[in-house]
Amino acid sequence: MNFSYKKVNQLIKSRRSTKPRYFNGEKIADEIVWQILENAGWAPTHGLTQPWRFKVFTDDGLKKLASFQADLYQKLTPEDNFKPEKYARMKTNILNSSHVVVICMERQKSEKIPEIEEIEAVACSVQNMTLTAAAYGICSFWGSGGVTYTQELKDFLGLGEKDLCLGYLYLGYSDRPATLSRRDPIQEKVDWINSVNS
Numbered sequence: 001m002n003f004s005y006k007k008v009n010q011l012i013k014s015r016r017s018t019k020p021r022y023f024n025g026e027k028i029a030d031e032i033v034w035q036i037l038e039n040a041g042w043a044p045t046h047g048l049t050q051p052w053r054f055k056v057f058t059d060d061g062l063k064k065l066a067s068f069q070a071d072l073y074q075k076l077t078p079e080d081n082f083k084p085e086k087y088a089r090m091k092t093n094i095l096n097s098s099h100v101v102v103i104c105m106e107r108q109k110s111e112k113i114p115e116i117e118e119i120e121a122v123a124c125s126v127q128n129m130t131l132t133a134a135a136y137g138i139c140s141f142w143g144s145g146g147v148t149y150t151q152e153l154k155d156f157l158g159l160g161e162k163d164l165c166l167g168y169l170y171l172g173y174s175d176r177p178a179t180l181s182r183r184d185p186i187q188e189k190v191d192w193i194n195s196v197n198s
């Protein structure tokens with residue numbers, strides 16, 4: 001198969017995270033979200049365990065998730081640390097989205113594959129989703145703030161003891177141009193070994 005490497009390069013570089021507060025409320029067709037999820041399922045996976053599990057919240061489901069997480073934030077935060085604007089944001093980030101894909105990892109029963117590899121596989125699946133979204137002109141944001149790593153969220157999502165929640169992928173459309181981002185030259189992160197003496 002022959003893909004346009006130029007287009008792939010362009011897609012990867014132009015993918016940008018857009019914060020949900022910049023979403024415009026427009027709904028993504030469910031069929032497109034299913035295509036995004038379909039592509040998530042083609043991520044690499046050691047032993048074909050396919051550890052990714054996704055809980056998709058949309059329509060009134062967004063209200064369910066928003067209320068749950070804002071109330072949990074209030075419950076877990078000592079009164080003198082509680083920030084009303086954070087409480088509000090915990091709702092609006094979700095309610096501004098068209099769909100929120102809660103990213104989960106289901107631990108293999110035998111635990112044969114190291115846990116880190118299962119997390120890596122799920123991270124790859126998320127990148128498949130963000131790239132697919134970008135190709136459709138859909139904005140995405142992977143966030144792990146707030147209550148992501150709490151036991152209460154795991155219970156709410158029905159996760160098993162050894163499963164993990166790895167954050168939310170917020171999806172929506174935006175009228176704003178994507179926020180700029182930057183990366184260090186990749187050469188700074190690469191050791192290139194091409195001789196026995198390198």
Ligand SMILES: Cc1cc2nc3c(=O)[nH]c(=O)nc-3n(C[C@H](O)[C@H](O)[C@H](O)COP(=O)(O)O)c2cc1C
Nearest residue numbers: 015016017018141142143144145166167180181182
């Ligand atoms: C696992 C993971 C969790 C993240 N959680 C947050 C978060 O909670 N809040 C935040 O501002 N950015 C978070 N980010 C970073 C953004 O998703 C985004 O990648 C970053 O702002 C860089 O923007 P860019 O993707 O457009 O280059 C997270 C990224 C990853 C990979």
